[in-house]
Amino acid sequence: MDRRGLRIATWNVLILNEPASKNLLSEELRKNKVSIAGLTETRLTGSGEERIGNSDSLLWSGGSSRRNGVGLALNSLTRKALLLYEAVSDRLMKARFGHKHGKMTVIICYAPTNDSDDATKEDFYSALSRCLATVPPHDITVLLSDFNATVRDDMGLWRGTVGPLSPDPLNDNGLRLLELCRSHDLYIANTYFQRKTSHQYTWYSNDGRTKKMIDYIIISKRWRSLVKNCRTYRSAELGNADHRLVCADLRLRLHAQRSKRKPVAADIGKLKEPDTCQKYSIEISNRFEALGSLNSSEDLWKHFKLQTCEAAQLVLGKRSYPKKSWLTNETLQVIEQRRKARLLGDMTTYRRLNGVLDRLIHRDKTQFVARIADEIELASKEKDMGSLFKHFRDLTENKTPTLGPVLSRDGALLSDEGSSCVNVDFFISHNSRSNVSRARAFGERGILSKKAKEFASVMVVAFNPRLSNFFVLTTAAASTTVIAASTSCNFDGDYSAFAGDYCDYGCLSSLLRLLLLRTVTIPTCN
CATH class of the missing domain: 3.60.10.10 (Endonuclease/exonuclease/phosphatase)
Structure with missing residues (x-):
């Protein structure tokens, strides 16, 4: 803007x-x-x-x-x-x-x-x-x-x-x-x-x-x-x-929507360096000397969280997310040569460079995948799980789950303020494994209206082992609504398999936390 x-x-x-x-x-x-x-x-x-x-x-x-x-x-x-x-x-x-x-x-x-x-x-x-x-x-x-x-x-x-x-x-x-x-x-x-x-x-x-x-x-x-x-x-x-x-x-300026400030992520990878690790240990020790004067558990937690984050920002700095293009300089030069040939009207050279460019892009892509594969193998041998999953994400960055609109049974888009419930049987049968996380992603990304965001942002699939049913819990405005909660499913205790069937793996930890509760409170449907 x-x-x-x-x-x-x-x-x-x-x-x-x-x-x-x-x-x-x-x-x-x-x-x-x-x-x-x-x-x-x-x-x-x-x-x-x-x-x-x-x-x-x-x-x-x-x-x-x-x-x-x-x-x-x-x-x-x-x-x-x-x-x-x-x-x-x-x-x-x-x-x-x-x-x-x-x-x-x-x-x-x-x-x-x-x-x-x-x-x-x-x-x-x-x-x-x-x-x-x-x-x-x-x-x-x-x-x-x-x-x-x-x-x-x-x-x-x-x-x-x-x-x-x-x-x-x-x-x-x-x-x-x-x-x-x-x-x-x-x-x-x-x-x-x-x-x-x-x-x-x-x-x-x-x-x-x-x-x-x-x-x-x-x-x-x-x-x-x-x-x-x-x-x-x-x-x-x-x-x-x-x-x-x-x-x-x-002559127009757009107006960004207000959103909650996300906490700044510290570059924890620097803790692998001995000097940085020692410096951080000293800094955090000095800051925790004041914990003994606090009596309330809530005050202790707030002070602990604040001092830990401040020490990390001071010593480790902000984590950067560099994203380098896998296209080589040779390929970029061919793109510029082709651009100039087209502007000059030299169509013979333009068509010749089209074939050259296709071959170079294919070569660069192959080299990029091979390089990432080598880095994954090295990270696996060194048991560096952070780098391992980072490289996996680099390979699958263009294969993210599709985010489609949330539809009602009659096919209407649920993006207006009156959209506060959805038929779960239809929702699950007409969407893929990531059906729930798709709706949650819409709420998190601010695409739906305010009320629909509240509806989608806490949509989770929870499993109750005692009742052998699954429930879709949603919050719309200030009230909690339970929709369609009577589908039986055979469950042998494999929580991760269940999570893979009903939501994508990014939501697995949240699902397991719900499963550990063992019970689900059922509010009254309005």
Whole structure:
């Protein structure tokens, strides 16, 4: 959230499931100072969120196959302003942000091509109209899109919706888009800023000669004064994408949501060094001399915790989380050479470097995995469990559990303030092993509304060995609700196996603590 304003963008990335594509995307957006980027044709399945690059976030919405797909890339500061998002379909996605004076709703759209049949087009534009109808009237509405449409106003019929700077003739998709914009009081920002032709076109064919403006940033007419600039940035490079990055600068500052400050983690790895370990022992001993003057157990605990953390911060310092790219300098140089060849129009060299780049990325990935495998083997021999699991996470960083929306029996998204219960039989049968932790992760990440956060943040699966039943305990507002608690299950005492069946392994310790209690108090259902 730059003090000078907010830069938003739309980009058809062609594909995002290739090796290194997500990290390269993060780097390109950082270079172009983009805070919010709507991504189309991502070809990612399902829906969820994951971290890309050093600190950016990628949210996506896709289908069951690797076709279409939309996504939203956010930098670390913008992610804090995200209130909620909804994965509508493999062509639509909606997110809502808080800003200094209210809220902003961003919709990512990927429309069918102009050659698609009318039924497919009607389905898409009907779904988009329904999505726009749910936007609160006081929100700033922004569409980041690839509409596969060319627009123009030759007769002056669409004044106020499309500007005078449209380089292409109107087609069928363009007519549908203009009708949609007029009915929802929107205007197409690309067509209102005087730029040279190379900064207007957003798509180039493989022959290097055919070019069109089909990617648009569309904003509510009421807020058109917020837009300072809108143009195409040809230098952005990502894989074999034939679309260019389209950016708009807004006079707007987002407002980060308040959250509890997380305790700073100390770099406990330094305790392996004898000098550091001795220094920490002396520091902590000096601080604990005052414990004898405290009588209350609560005061003793507070003093113990405070002095231990302060000594760790002073001697050990803050733990850092460096995340180095596994791409070598040779590969990065080839990427720059390919970028220059494309900008100069040297398509022969550009196509040759495509094959070279693919081979180099595959080589770098193989070397990275082999290096991590050697480090895992070494950590295992030395019984260094911290390093061992760290390297395992490095290998599986792009395979985090998918975070999907929590749905009710009728398929409605449970993200509004009235969502305080869910049918557990449906919930468990329609979700994977991590069903409960998925809901908890939504609460922890602040995607659901305030009341739904309270509902999801303490959702746990607890097993009662005496009753041979499992219960889903939830807290909604100030009351505790028990939902669907009568499913019998055969249990032979293997707590870890049960945990693996009903929640992911990150929740295992919490589950075992509940199991050690041996009993579960059943409140009355309201």
